[in-house]
Amino acid sequence: MVSATTFNVELEPVSASDTLSGSPSQGFVRLGALVPSPAEGAAEGAAAAAAAAAADFGVEDQASAAELASSRDSAAEELAEVGIWELTAGTVTDTEVAEVFVVISGSATIELLEVPGDPAASGQQLLVSAGDVVRLVAGTKTRWTVAERIRKIYIAG
Known part of the structure; x- marks a missing residue:
């Protein structure tokens, strides 16, 4: 067992090409996999x-x-990877893998820029905070706006 809220996650700056504002850093720790x-x-x-x-x-x-x-x-x-992911304040873009995650601390607004197979979902905004569970489809293009550090437990496959 590890404490997902206090486990040390090494952070690195998000690449300039993915950063829209601020100086966000992110990191993850792969805890294992489902097999x-x-x-x-x-x-x-x-x-x-x-x-x-x-x-x-x-x-x-x-x-x-x-x-x-x-x-x-x-x-x-492996059927799926399991880990802890963290992002500091700022706005970044990403192309998601298929995943389910639970926010354990912090908050963010996730804008769905493009959702494969569901054009009607484009433009939706998800306001997520501790306790929220989210499923993202592989290939979904997102914009994450983080006002405070966000940390999540993810299962991706």
Whole structure:
């Protein structure tokens, strides 16, 4: 287990081509992935992966380390990536991957500039804050306006 509200996320400046205002920084921490059930006899590999995750994330609880490590070395079999993402104040554009996220702190306005397969959704604005759950379609072009730092837990695939 990790605390998503306090886990350290290293931030880097958003590229100038994606920044519309301010000097926003963003970062993410990949916590692991959702994968098909492991094959029988994989206990040794799982134990090694758990030990590596414990070292990487500073997790002492072996059960939590095992969860984080459940698929770090099987990217080809991943169903979805799980992680923490953060963005500081400013306005940026992005092309989204298919994802569901839960805002855990901060707030933002997300303008849907272009939504594949749903032209009527273009121009909609989503005001999101802690506790909100959002699903974005892959390829959706967005404009994020962040007044205060926003942090979310995402599942993307």
